[in-house]
Amino acid sequence: DAGVIQSPRHEVTEMGQEVTLRCKPISGHDYLFWYRQTMMRGLELLIYFNNNVPIDDSGMPEDRFSAKMPNASFSTLKIQPSEPRDSAVYFCASSVTPEAFFGQGTRLTVV
Amino acid sequence: GIQVEQSPPDLILQEGANSTLRCNFSDSVNNLQWFHQNPWGQLINLFYIPSGTKQNGRLSATTVATERYSLLYISSSQTTDSGVYFCAANYGGSQGNLIFGKGTKLSVKP
Numbered sequence: 543d544a545g546v547i548q549s550p551r552h553e554v555t556e557m558g559q560e561v562t563l564r565c566k567p568i569s570g571h572d573y574l575f576w577y578r579q580t581m582m583r584g585l586e587l588l589i590y591f592n593n594n595v596p597i598d599d600s601g602m603p604e605d606r607f608s609a610k611m612p613n614a615s616f617s618t619l620k621i622q623p624s625e626p627r628d629s630a631v632y633f634c635a636s637s638v639t640p641e642a643f644f645g646q647g648t649r650l651t652v653v
Numbered sequence: 654g655i656q657v658e659q660s661p662p663d664l665i666l667q668e669g670a671n672s673t674l675r676c677n678f679s680d681s682v683n684n685l686q687w688f689h690q691n692p693w694g695q696l697i698n699l700f701y702i703p704s705g706t707k708q709n710g711r712l713s714a715t716t717v718a719t720e721r722y723s724l725l726y727i728s729s730s731q732t733t734d735s736g737v738y739f740c741a742a743n744y745g746g747s748q749g750n751l752i753f754g755k756g757t758k759l760s761v762k763p
Contacts, residue, residue, distance in 0.1 A: 575751070585739070585753040598750065631694060635751075640684035640743060641701035642751055647694055 546645035548634050554651045560622040563648045566615055567636030575635040575642060576609055576619050585633070591617065624652045655679055657742050659754035666730050666761050674725040674757045676740030684743035684751065685716050687725050691736045699725070699738075730761045 547566040555561050567574045575590040589599040594611045602609070606625070611617040621628055629652050635644040656679040666672055678685070687699040700707050700714040702723065707714055711730075716723040727734055737756040744752075 584755050585741075587750045587752075590750070601750075633696065639701075640703070641686060641698070642684075643698060644688075644696040647696075649694070 546634055546636050546643055548632075548645035548648050550648060551646065552649045552651075554653065555624055557625055557652055558623045559652075560620065561624045561628075561650060561652075563619040563632050563634075563650070565617045565619070565634030565645060567617070567634070568638075568643060569615070571636035571638045571643075572614075573637045573642075574611060574617050575637075576617070577633040577635065577644075579631045579633060579647070588619070588632075621650075624650075626652045628652050655742075655744055655752055657740055657752050657754040659738075659740050659757050661757060662755065663758045664760070666759065668730060668732060668761055668763050670730050670761075671726070671728045672730060672759070674727070674738050674740075674759075676723040676725070676742075676754055678721050678723075678740075678742045680721070680744050682716075682718065682721075682742045682744060684741075685723055686741050686751070687714055687723070688739045688741065689734075689736050690739060690756070696739070727759075730759075732761045732763055735759055735761050 549564045576588040579585045588601045589609045591611045609619045631647045633647045635642045658677045685703045689697045702716045704718040711728045713726045739756045741751040741753045
């Protein structure tokens with residue numbers, strides 16, 4: 543298996559624009575997680591899904607953030623409108639056992 | 654709240670030296686993982702070890718669940734071992750929130 547695949551790897555956008563991050567989990571994994579990594583806050587969970595259903599979105603910082611999982615092989619994290627403080631590395635992870643596997647991340651820069 | 658604490662925060666080694674990284678957690682864990690974040694930012698799974706001892710080449714890990722700590726041992730360190738080592742734990746019966754420590758930044762000098 544190719545592992546968790548995220549796209550794009552890098553994204554630079556202007557403040558106010560919509561940003562969509564994409565994730566393809568490992569086939570057969572029924573949990574999917576979105577994390578954000580910043581220098582100030584480290585790695586923090588934004589939202590996770592089980593069998594395509596959002597279970598806990600308490601980490602989503604504000605209404606500007608939304609996440610969907612329309613099927614078992616695809617998830618998106620959308621920020622609209624984006625702000626400079628959203629600049630971070632966003633990771634997607636998936637698991638079927640308690641052990642989670644991470645994608646390579648998307649480095650988002652909002653200018 | 655639930656805490657995952659790692660020590661030391663920074664570690665500088667000469668190539669060939671051994672090291673021990675520590676992770677303390679504040680409650681019984683369902684999942685305990687060690688990751689290596691390389692200089693390119695990739696999070697690489699090292700060990701899934703909620704209890705017991707595992708070894709993989711020059712790396713080994715031990716988790717003593719009853720005493721709420723885990724240790725990562727790196728022997729004969731190489732420059733490619735440089736990066737940040739994270740411990741992460743999940744509590745309770747679900748596979749939910751993996752809570753990460755702040756990491757140990759390791760620099761191995763040639």
